[in-house]
Amino acid sequence: MAIADALELNPVDALLVFDGNRxxxxxxxxxxQAEEEGPIQVFISGPSGSGKxxxxxxxxxxxxLLSRKHVDCYHTGEFVIAVNNENIPDSFFENLGTVDILLLxxxxxxxxxxxxxxxxxxxxxxxxxxQKLTTIIVxxxxxxxxxxxxxxxxxxxxxxxxxxPLDAPARVEYVKKIQxxxxxxxxxxxxLDDETVRYLANDFSENLKDVRTAVRYFINGAGYExxxxxxxxxxxxxxxx
Numbered sequence: 001m002a003i004a005d006a007l008e009l010n011p012v013d014a015l016l017v018f019d020g021n022r023x024x025x026x027x028x029x030x031x032x033q034a035e036e037e038g039p040i041q042v043f044i045s046g047p048s049g050s051g052k053x054x055x056x057x058x059x060x061x062x063x064x065l066l067s068r069k070h071v072d073c074y075h076t077g078e079f080v081i082a083v084n085n086e087n088i089p090d091s092f093f094e095n096l097g098t099v100d101i102l103l104l105x106x107x108x109x110x111x112x113x114x115x116x117x118x119x120x121x122x123x124x125x126x127x128x129x130x131q132k133l134t135t136i137i138v139x140x141x142x143x144x145x146x147x148x149x150x151x152x153x154x155x156x157x158x159x160x161x162x163x164x165p166l167d168a169p170a171r172v173e174y175v176k177k178i179q180x181x182x183x184x185x186x187x188x189x190x191x192l193d194d195e196t197v198r199y200l201a202n203d204f205s206e207n208l209k210d211v212r213t214a215v216r217y218f219i220n221g222a223g224y225e226x227x228x229x230x231x232x233x234x235x236x237x238x239x240x241x
Contacts, residue, residue: 016174020164021051027161028055031134032071032101040134041125043107043155045142046163049208052138056103069100069134076110079117096120097127100134107139111146118150125154166208171201174208175215182219188226189219195232204239214239 017025024044031040046052056073072095082088096102102124110117128135139146142162143155166174175197183189192200192215200211218230222238 016051016166016170016177018167018170020167020170021046024161024163025051025055027159028136031136032069036134038132038134039129040136041129041155041158042136042161043143043158044136044138044161044163045108045140046138047165048140049206050163050165052163053105056105056136056138071101071103072099073103073105076104076106076117076121079110079120080114083114083116083120093120096124097131098133102128102133102135104135104137107137108141108146111148115150122151122154125151129154168202171208171211172198175201175211178212178215179219182216190222190224190226190228190230192218192230192235193232196230196235199232199235204241 024046027042028044030036031042044052074096078092082092104121107121110121125135137158143160148155175192179192179197183191196218200214204214205211218224218235218238222230224230
Protein backbone atom coordinates (compact mmCIF):
# COMPACT_ATOMS: atom_id res chain seq x y z
CA MET A 1 0.00 0.00 0.00
CA ALA A 2 1.18 3.52 -0.78
CA ILE A 3 0.23 6.94 0.51
CA ALA A 4 -0.25 9.29 -2.43
CA ASP A 5 1.16 12.76 -1.87
CA ALA A 6 -1.75 14.21 -3.82
CA LEU A 7 -4.17 12.87 -1.22
CA GLU A 8 -2.53 14.54 1.78
CA LEU A 9 -4.90 17.47 1.49
CA ASN A 10 -7.01 17.66 4.60
CA PRO A 11 -5.46 19.03 7.81
CA VAL A 12 -7.93 17.00 9.89
CA ASP A 13 -8.11 13.61 8.20
CA ALA A 14 -5.27 11.55 6.82
CA LEU A 15 -6.40 10.43 3.38
CA LEU A 16 -4.91 7.09 2.44
CA VAL A 17 -4.99 5.49 -0.98
CA PHE A 18 -4.84 1.73 -1.37
CA ASP A 19 -6.13 -0.80 -3.87
CA GLY A 20 -9.67 -0.65 -2.47
CA ASN A 21 -10.16 3.09 -3.02
CA ARG A 22 -7.46 4.08 -5.50
CA UNK A 23 -9.61 4.29 -8.64
CA UNK A 24 -12.33 6.43 -7.06
CA UNK A 25 -9.97 8.72 -5.15
CA UNK A 26 -7.72 9.36 -8.12
CA UNK A 27 -10.73 10.05 -10.33
CA UNK A 28 -11.99 12.75 -7.95
CA UNK A 29 -8.51 14.24 -7.60
CA UNK A 30 -8.17 14.33 -11.38
CA UNK A 31 -11.56 15.93 -11.94
CA UNK A 32 -10.90 18.75 -9.49
CA GLN A 33 -7.43 19.43 -10.84
CA ALA A 34 -7.97 19.19 -14.59
CA GLU A 35 -9.81 21.37 -17.06
CA GLU A 36 -11.79 18.39 -18.34
CA GLU A 37 -14.96 19.30 -20.19
CA GLY A 38 -18.30 18.26 -18.65
CA PRO A 39 -20.76 17.04 -17.96
CA ILE A 40 -18.80 14.68 -15.71
CA GLN A 41 -21.06 12.70 -13.40
CA VAL A 42 -19.65 10.38 -10.78
CA PHE A 43 -21.33 8.26 -8.10
CA ILE A 44 -19.17 6.76 -5.35
CA SER A 45 -20.40 4.34 -2.70
CA GLY A 46 -18.56 3.09 0.35
CA PRO A 47 -19.14 2.26 4.01
CA SER A 48 -18.84 4.68 6.89
CA GLY A 49 -15.22 5.48 7.67
CA SER A 50 -13.95 4.71 4.17
CA GLY A 51 -12.84 8.32 3.56
CA LYS A 52 -15.64 9.60 1.30
CA UNK A 53 -16.45 12.71 3.32
CA UNK A 54 -12.79 13.44 4.07
CA UNK A 55 -12.03 13.30 0.36
CA UNK A 56 -14.85 15.69 -0.56
CA UNK A 57 -13.94 18.08 2.24
CA UNK A 58 -10.31 18.11 1.18
CA UNK A 59 -11.10 18.71 -2.47
CA UNK A 60 -13.55 21.53 -1.75
CA UNK A 61 -11.29 23.35 0.71
CA UNK A 62 -7.87 22.76 -0.83
CA UNK A 63 -8.51 22.41 -4.55
CA UNK A 64 -5.51 22.64 -6.85
CA LEU A 65 -4.73 26.34 -7.20
CA LEU A 66 -3.99 25.93 -10.90
CA SER A 67 -7.60 24.98 -11.60
CA ARG A 68 -9.95 27.83 -12.42
CA LYS A 69 -13.03 25.84 -11.46
CA HIS A 70 -15.16 26.67 -8.45
CA VAL A 71 -15.86 23.69 -6.17
CA ASP A 72 -18.59 23.49 -3.52
CA CYS A 73 -19.46 20.66 -1.16
CA TYR A 74 -22.95 20.02 0.21
CA HIS A 75 -24.63 17.36 2.35
CA THR A 76 -28.10 16.14 1.40
CA GLY A 77 -29.26 17.13 4.89
CA GLU A 78 -29.04 20.70 3.63
CA PHE A 79 -31.55 19.80 0.91
CA VAL A 80 -34.07 18.63 3.52
CA ILE A 81 -33.62 21.87 5.45
CA ALA A 82 -33.84 24.00 2.31
CA VAL A 83 -37.13 22.61 0.99
CA ASN A 84 -38.77 22.97 4.41
CA ASN A 85 -37.53 26.46 5.24
CA GLU A 86 -38.97 29.51 3.50
CA ASN A 87 -36.05 31.64 4.70
CA ILE A 88 -33.39 29.82 2.66
CA PRO A 89 -32.02 32.39 0.16
CA ASP A 90 -32.51 31.83 -3.56
CA SER A 91 -28.73 31.86 -3.95
CA PHE A 92 -28.60 28.42 -2.30
CA PHE A 93 -30.72 26.86 -5.05
CA GLU A 94 -29.02 28.87 -7.78
CA ASN A 95 -25.57 27.70 -6.73
CA LEU A 96 -26.64 24.04 -6.87
CA GLY A 97 -27.31 24.46 -10.56
CA THR A 98 -24.38 26.67 -11.54
CA VAL A 99 -21.22 25.87 -9.53
CA ASP A 100 -18.54 24.30 -11.76
CA ILE A 101 -18.00 21.21 -9.61
CA LEU A 102 -20.55 20.13 -7.04
CA LEU A 103 -19.64 17.52 -4.42
CA LEU A 104 -22.70 16.01 -2.72
CA UNK A 105 -22.35 13.88 0.42
CA UNK A 106 -24.87 11.64 2.20
CA UNK A 107 -27.00 10.59 -0.77
CA UNK A 108 -28.28 7.35 0.77
CA UNK A 109 -29.56 9.34 3.76
CA UNK A 110 -31.76 11.38 1.42
CA UNK A 111 -33.63 8.48 -0.17
CA UNK A 112 -36.95 7.97 1.55
CA UNK A 113 -36.34 10.79 4.02
CA UNK A 114 -38.10 13.65 2.21
CA UNK A 115 -39.81 13.48 -1.18
CA UNK A 116 -39.38 17.20 -1.84
CA UNK A 117 -35.68 16.99 -1.11
CA UNK A 118 -35.44 14.01 -3.49
CA UNK A 119 -37.16 16.12 -6.15
CA UNK A 120 -34.67 18.94 -5.56
CA UNK A 121 -31.80 16.48 -6.07
CA UNK A 122 -33.40 15.15 -9.26
CA UNK A 123 -33.89 18.65 -10.69
CA UNK A 124 -30.36 19.63 -9.70
CA UNK A 125 -28.85 16.65 -11.52
CA UNK A 126 -30.87 17.39 -14.65
CA UNK A 127 -29.96 21.08 -14.66
CA UNK A 128 -26.27 20.42 -14.10
CA UNK A 129 -26.28 17.85 -16.89
CA UNK A 130 -27.97 20.38 -19.19
CA GLN A 131 -25.30 22.98 -18.41
CA LYS A 132 -22.48 20.42 -18.84
CA LEU A 133 -21.31 20.83 -15.23
CA THR A 134 -19.55 18.28 -13.03
CA THR A 135 -21.40 16.46 -10.25
CA ILE A 136 -19.80 14.01 -7.80
CA ILE A 137 -22.19 12.21 -5.43
CA VAL A 138 -21.17 9.91 -2.58
CA UNK A 139 -23.31 7.43 -0.67
CA UNK A 140 -22.93 4.73 1.95
CA UNK A 141 -25.11 2.43 -0.16
CA UNK A 142 -24.64 1.61 -3.86
CA UNK A 143 -27.34 2.60 -6.33
CA UNK A 144 -28.64 -0.95 -6.68
CA UNK A 145 -29.52 -0.95 -2.97
CA UNK A 146 -31.46 2.33 -3.14
CA UNK A 147 -34.96 3.06 -4.43
CA UNK A 148 -34.11 5.69 -7.02
CA UNK A 149 -37.20 5.13 -9.17
CA UNK A 150 -38.27 8.75 -8.63
CA UNK A 151 -35.09 9.92 -10.40
CA UNK A 152 -36.32 8.60 -13.77
CA UNK A 153 -32.99 7.24 -14.97
CA UNK A 154 -30.97 10.29 -13.93
CA UNK A 155 -28.05 8.05 -12.90
CA UNK A 156 -27.95 5.96 -16.08
CA UNK A 157 -24.93 7.79 -17.48
CA UNK A 158 -23.02 8.30 -14.20
CA UNK A 159 -19.59 6.77 -13.74
CA UNK A 160 -19.94 4.30 -10.85
CA UNK A 161 -17.19 3.57 -8.30
CA UNK A 162 -17.17 1.56 -5.09
CA UNK A 163 -14.78 2.18 -2.20
CA UNK A 164 -13.84 -0.71 0.04
CA PRO A 165 -13.18 -0.32 3.77
CA LEU A 166 -9.53 0.19 4.69
CA ASP A 167 -7.81 -3.18 5.03
CA ALA A 168 -5.71 -4.07 8.08
CA PRO A 169 -2.40 -2.65 6.78
CA ALA A 170 -4.15 0.52 5.63
CA ARG A 171 -5.73 1.00 9.05
CA VAL A 172 -2.29 0.77 10.65
CA GLU A 173 -1.01 3.40 8.21
CA TYR A 174 -4.06 5.52 9.08
CA VAL A 175 -3.23 5.50 12.79
CA LYS A 176 0.44 6.24 12.13
CA LYS A 177 -0.50 9.11 9.84
CA ILE A 178 -2.77 10.72 12.43
CA GLN A 179 -0.12 10.33 15.11
CA UNK A 180 2.54 11.90 12.89
CA UNK A 181 0.25 14.83 12.08
CA UNK A 182 -0.53 15.44 15.75
CA UNK A 183 3.16 15.30 16.72
CA UNK A 184 4.46 17.21 13.69
CA UNK A 185 5.11 20.46 15.55
CA UNK A 186 6.12 18.91 18.88
CA UNK A 187 7.94 15.59 18.87
CA UNK A 188 8.04 15.57 22.68
CA UNK A 189 4.32 14.72 22.78
CA UNK A 190 3.43 11.16 23.83
CA UNK A 191 3.88 8.46 21.21
CA LEU A 192 2.13 5.14 20.72
CA ASP A 193 4.33 2.07 20.55
CA ASP A 194 3.90 -0.29 17.59
CA GLU A 195 1.76 -2.78 19.50
CA THR A 196 -0.64 -0.01 20.57
CA VAL A 197 -0.82 1.31 17.03
CA ARG A 198 -1.81 -2.14 15.75
CA TYR A 199 -4.36 -2.58 18.53
CA LEU A 200 -6.05 0.76 17.92
CA ALA A 201 -6.03 0.19 14.17
CA ASN A 202 -7.57 -3.25 14.04
CA ASP A 203 -8.86 -4.42 17.44
CA PHE A 204 -10.22 -1.37 19.26
CA SER A 205 -13.16 -0.35 17.05
CA GLU A 206 -14.40 -0.84 13.49
CA ASN A 207 -15.40 2.84 13.42
CA LEU A 208 -12.46 4.96 12.29
CA LYS A 209 -13.90 7.99 14.04
CA ASP A 210 -13.53 6.13 17.34
CA VAL A 211 -9.98 5.17 16.40
CA ARG A 212 -9.11 8.76 15.51
CA THR A 213 -10.59 10.02 18.79
CA ALA A 214 -8.53 7.51 20.79
CA VAL A 215 -5.29 8.48 19.05
CA ARG A 216 -5.95 12.16 19.69
CA TYR A 217 -6.71 11.42 23.34
CA PHE A 218 -3.42 9.61 23.91
CA ILE A 219 -1.37 12.25 22.10
CA ASN A 220 -3.07 15.42 23.30
CA GLY A 221 -5.62 14.76 26.01
CA ALA A 222 -4.38 12.17 28.48
CA GLY A 223 -1.90 14.40 30.27
CA TYR A 224 1.12 12.12 29.91
CA GLU A 225 4.59 13.49 30.55
CA UNK A 226 6.59 14.69 27.52
CA UNK A 227 8.37 11.83 25.82
CA UNK A 228 6.00 9.16 27.16
CA UNK A 229 5.74 6.00 25.08
CA UNK A 230 2.18 4.68 25.45
CA UNK A 231 2.34 0.89 25.62
CA UNK A 232 -0.56 -1.50 25.08
CA UNK A 233 -1.17 -2.17 28.77
CA UNK A 234 -1.42 1.55 29.51
CA UNK A 235 -3.68 2.12 26.52
CA UNK A 236 -6.06 -0.71 27.43
CA UNK A 237 -6.29 0.50 31.02
CA UNK A 238 -7.15 4.00 29.84
CA UNK A 239 -9.78 2.61 27.47
CA UNK A 240 -11.27 0.35 30.12
CA UNK A 241 -10.37 -2.81 28.19
